[in-house]
Amino acid sequence: MSQDTLIRRHFGHRARLVLSPAGVSKADGQAHAARTMWNLLHAWWQMMPKEGRTFANADAAIRQARQDIDFLAVLPAQAAQAVLKTYVQAWRNCWDGRAGAPRFKGRDRTVMSVDIPQGRDLNIVRVHRRWGQVNIPKVGRVRFRWTKGLPVGKCADAENRITGARLVKDALGWHIAFRVQTLEIKPAPHPGSEVGIDMGVTVAIALSNGGTYRHGEWLTGKEKARLLHLEQRAAQRKSHRRPGEPTSRRLHRTYDRIAGLRAKAKRRALDWQHQTTTAIARTYATAVVEALTITNMVKSAKGTIDEPGRNVAPKAGLNRAISGQAWGRTITMLTYKTVRHGGTLHKVPAPGTSRRCSACGHTTPGSRESQAVFVCKYPDCGWSGNADHNAARNILHLYRMGHALVPAAGRAVVRRAKRVKPAAAR
Missing domain, CATH: 3.30.420 (Nucleotidyltransferase; domain 5)
Structure with a gap:
């Protein structure tokens, strides 16, 4: 077949993960470590002089941070490198006028995510028609919902393969977004x-x-009534909170239920x-x-x-x-x-x-x-x-x-x- 009739296609596919409570805790820890790594890198960038802001120096800084801070060791080394590459790309986008300057990432306003840059680390296996298994570094083998054909096993080659993935958490739980490369007929x-x-x-x-x-x-009548009830409950509980007092666990649970209904919609x-x-x-x-x-x-x-x-x-x-x-x-x-x-x-x-x-x-x-x-x-x-x-x-x-x-x-x-x-x- 002529190369003129073929086209390389890159796309993403998102699937729901089924994590145990221990797996959820490990994934949460990696996401918090990735956010902390970004903030430390941003602080290092602001303190370093102009001539010291190089990729090699930044790489050495995050390697030293992973050795000195035990909390950051839960993040795989390749995921830490992905944080560095994303941060450098954010500055390039800012210098080219495509985005604003990078900022510190807050716990409440940041999407929890972890990057898996190497597709060969995933070791994806299809269990049966509805479920597959994927290997997540420092988490283990995890089942995911199989809803789309993926180039794995005998179907994978140099042109048709999974190049990487990203773990993303929303109000409905953890998901994995695969980065897929295929060679298709134009x-x-x-x-x-x-x-x-x-x-x-x-x-x-x-x-x-x-x-x-x-x-x-997007929501049924019962779901809309439930959402209204939860929003009223959250407003009532928030009104009883004193200025400067931390948010209670009960109010956090109410917020999580509200976010779950909105994510479903x-x-x-x-x-x-x-x-x-x-x-x-x-x-x-x-x-x-x-x-x-x-x-x-x-x-x-x-x-x-x-x-x-x-x-x-x-x-x-x-x-x-x-x-x-x-x-x-x-x-x-x-x-x-x-x-x-x-x-x-x-x-x-x-x-x-x-x-x-x-x-x-x-x-x-x-x-x-x-x-x-x-x-x-x-x-x-x-x-x-x-x-x-x-x-x-x-x-x-x-x-x-x-x-x-x-x-x-x-x-x-x-x-x-x-x-x-x-x-x-x-």
Whole structure:
């Protein structure tokens, strides 16, 4: 087979781990040690002079720290090296203008995680159809939920293999995220048609051909009632805590239950997004979406003391609804799934797509009568229809007229050029 017909693909796969209480304690200890290693490395970086901030000196510092501090010895040596590489990359991202400067990691605001950089250390074995086993350094053999075919055993080679993994803990427990590399046949051009996609709050996804993708509530009625009860209980227990007094274990347990219900809702939303974006990528050759600046759309309307905002409560509710739909995550999924199925995704300018009439092309004030109905007020038109479908048709029209945006790779660097590293930090 010709090399032109093959393509190397890198992707991740996340699976649920089944850890014993002792295994959970070991994984927690490694995660806390990794966070402490980051903080020590950041403190060392700030204290060292400019000429002493080298990769070799930093490597020697973390090796000495693992010998002097017994608590850090629970972290495997390769995981400690991964912390160093991640920290150095964080500074490179800051110097290139892609991110802010690294900071100390707090216990409460940091996701607990441990990196396993070498895939050969995992020794993955499939036990049967539903379960597999993986070797985690300094934890042991652990079962995980097998939901996707992985290149292990006889299926693994130099081009199809697992290059590493990362342990991540959320409100539902510990998970393992595998980094997978495969060599696949390059997909043929998709034979489907073009479609415009409008993402909204009432209708999650509306298509230019009249199709829609909707979803219900992510939590059942009993689960929402339970969540409300736990939030009220947490607020009551928090009100009885004196200033400066540490949080009680009982309140921590309440917070954990709240986080568990919210994580369950997020997981259901992710499953719906994956199924929906996969269906769109398999059906259509070209998907066209709006280039939305979501961070500006969800800004608060409170204003200032001198100039207070208006309609603060409705705007706050709209911001929560937009954030709950996770439009950016949907676009990200569509981007790589359309490419995988031989299609493409394009973005067009967002202004005016919801106010313009897709039948006559005029933008007349008052045409958007409600969130769901669009009635053109232009005298010679009078077209009426669903507002979301009208916006999706306008999105597709902009693409066909040649208004697709070309992503600018250096835009972020130019916008944050003034935040280049100071001389003392180089």
